[in-house]
Amino acid sequence: MLLEAENLAAERGGELVFSDIGFALREGDGLVVTGPNGAGKSTLLRAVAGLLPLAAGRVRFEGDAEFDEVGGACHYLGHQNAMKTALTVAENLRFWREFSGNAHLEIAESLEMVGLGDIGHLPFGYLSTGQRRRAAIAKLLVSYRPVWLLDEPTAGLDKASETQFAELMRAHLADGGMIIAATHHPLGLEDAAELRMGA
């Protein structure tokens, strides 16, 4: 599997946010995108996912029979958690598991992995910021996608959860996955390449 970006450029409201960004990821590779606020980290992730039209350049994805398009091959974890506050955590996860296909871990198992084993029955709206983020991380585990696009994944997490999440990411990479993460904090991905934006 190969995810390659060449000369990427993206615009927001007619202004060029970044240009000439390129990288190539193979199975097991991680990429940490850093840079000051407004450097275009989130925009880059959205552009790679195909949620934003590119101003220039291209994203090439060489998948396999199951995942042949970058949009369908990636989990996108944005600033929002994509969970409904009126539904319980388990209902939310069950929905994404069925909707996304490629079922991976069971709901209870994935909640256990992020340390939320006993709160699956609570409405998502009752959770604290950090717990919400962890529930959203559990969403990455309930269905399998080779590419994880993470936008500030550890925002709101405590130290223990950060360590736990770093382990999950390392396990995903060891499993032959790819990760592109935009962050301000060290994520614990020592082997990952770093892409510095807006320097």
Added chain:
Amino acid sequence: MLALFVREVRLGVRAGGGALTGVLFFLAVIATVPFAIGPDLNLLARIGPAILWIGALLASLLGLDRLFQADREDGSLDLIILSTDRFSLVLAVITKCLAHWVTGVLPLVIAAPLLGVLLNMTPEGIGATTLTLLVGTPAITFIGAAGAAVAVALPRGGVLISVLILPLVIPVLIFGVSASYGAVAEPDPFLPPFLMLTALTLFLAVVGPVAAALSLRWASD
């Protein structure tokens, strides 16, 4: 897709879903009409189908602005758009429309016979109007989805959606009301306008979701 349908229905009937708001609004509109028109029972019976249709039309516009906006605000819309290689976005839009119709508009159709009694309508008139509402209101939801998709990024899109789609649903209203009249007023036919209404619903069921999907695809930023 079944998962999406189940989720939408759950959200619709749970607290804050607004399934009941439409029915209450419908009730409020219909209950005030006799006070405004006066105690002329024959007049009420004659304009009953039209009043029911106007009430149902306005009530079914109520929840439309949240159709995609809620998903956009919590980030679900991005994920739904991303999974378009497994199924088309059009299908997701149709599923959301159907769920919205079941939770928000079907209660209006069910309430219509009861409200028809308030307007002194005949049983045939009530039956015909309910049938036309059952067949015609999906058209409003489907074309409303296109309006909701266009206004998805606007914080107060509700009024704009209504203004955008009202001209498009006028034909639905015309054929719905004329079919209802056709069932009670003798020389007027029932079947031709009813079939036109059915055709309109089928037509908008294709055009609306396709337009909505296109608009959502290019509105994401």
